[in-house]
Amino acid sequence: MKQLYKSIIIILFFINLKSYSQTQEAIIFFKNGDSIEGFAALKFNKIKFKISLDDKTDTWDYEHIKKITFFGFEIKRTFEYVTLNSLDKPKLVEVITEGEATLYKKLGSDYSLFDHISNPHDEVQSYGSYINGQYSQPRDVPEFYYVKKGKDKYPTCLNCGVINSWRRNTSKFFADCDYIVKKLKGDKWLFTDIEQIVEFYNDICYEQ
Numbered sequence: 001m002k003q004l005y006k007s008i009i010i011i012l013f014f015i016n017l018k019s020y021s022q023t024q025e026a027i028i029f030f031k032n033g034d035s036i037e038g039f040a041a042l043k044f045n046k047i048k049f050k051i052s053l054d055d056k057t058d059t060w061d062y063e064h065i066k067k068i069t070f071f072g073f074e075i076k077r078t079f080e081y082v083t084l085n086s087l088d089k090p091k092l093v094e095v096i097t098e099g100e101a102t103l104y105k106k107l108g109s110d111y112s113l114f115d116h117i118s119n120p121h122d123e124v125q126s127y128g129s130y131i132n133g134q135y136s137q138p139r140d141v142p143e144f145y146y147v148k149k150g151k152d153k154y155p156t157c158l159n160c161g162v163i164n165s166w167r168r169n170t171s172k173f174f175a176d177c178d179y180i181v182k183k184l185k186g187d188k189w190l191f192t193d194i195e196q197i198v199e200f201y202n203d204i205c206y207e208q
Contacts, residue, residue: 023053026070028060040068042079045092062090080104084146085154093146097195099202101149101174108142145194147173158194166191177205 026040028049038051047060047068067080081090082104093104145166148155156173159166167184174180180197183189189197 023048023050024070025072026068028068029066030064031066040070042068042092045089047092067095068092082146082148083154084157096145097198097202099198100206101147101198101201102155103195103198104146104148104155106144106146108144147198159191164191166194170194170197174201174205177201180205 023039023041025037026049027035027037028040028047029035036049036051038049038055039053040047040049042048043059045061047065048057049060049068050057062081065081067078069076069078071077078095079092080095082093083090084093084106091106093106096103096105144160145158146155147158156169158169158173171181171184174197177200180201184197
């Protein structure tokens with residue numbers, strides 16, 4: 001009985017993930033301060049949005065939209081248009097944690113968790129696919145983490161480059177927090193702790 005219950009939960013979970021790749025309840029936030037609730041999906045760097053499921057889909061981008069928040073199934077995820085450098089246009093990146101230092105995540109491909117997949121049997125989804133009762137593992141998509149303080153014009157990528165020097169980049173960015181620098185030099189934190197590091201800075205270092 002427990003195994004059956006577990007199987008049902010897993011099936012519902014993947015059905016919900018599949019719905020995310022099509023349309024999901026969301027709120028879009030405009031640059032002028034307005035917001036609208038409806039249904040949305042991300043297609044590359046654009047937002048496909050409609051107020052109700054029966055409405056015509058409109059396409060929005062960084063010219064008018066600041067960010068979008070998806071919600072449902074006890075999940076809330078926000079994607080924001082952020083200018084990553086002086087050469088590129090604003091990109092949709094996921095907001096991981098906010099504060100004086102805000103951490104963003106960008107997938108190193110044209111797909112993201114909420115990409116609109118027109119073919120329901122397309123396995124190119126960053127969270128994998130649930131097809132014909134079988135779950136296929138997601139393809140290996142690199143994730144790049146950016147952090148930005150309020151005064152910064154552009155965010156800093158912590159793990160970009162051919163050689164992953166995230167410890168050096170993170171130590172340099174948080175040079176005003178001796179505790180973080182010391183922990184990084186002592187290999188006390190792993191890259192998987194990056195969210196914890198940013199939250200520590202916001203809660204402890206910045207407040208001091």
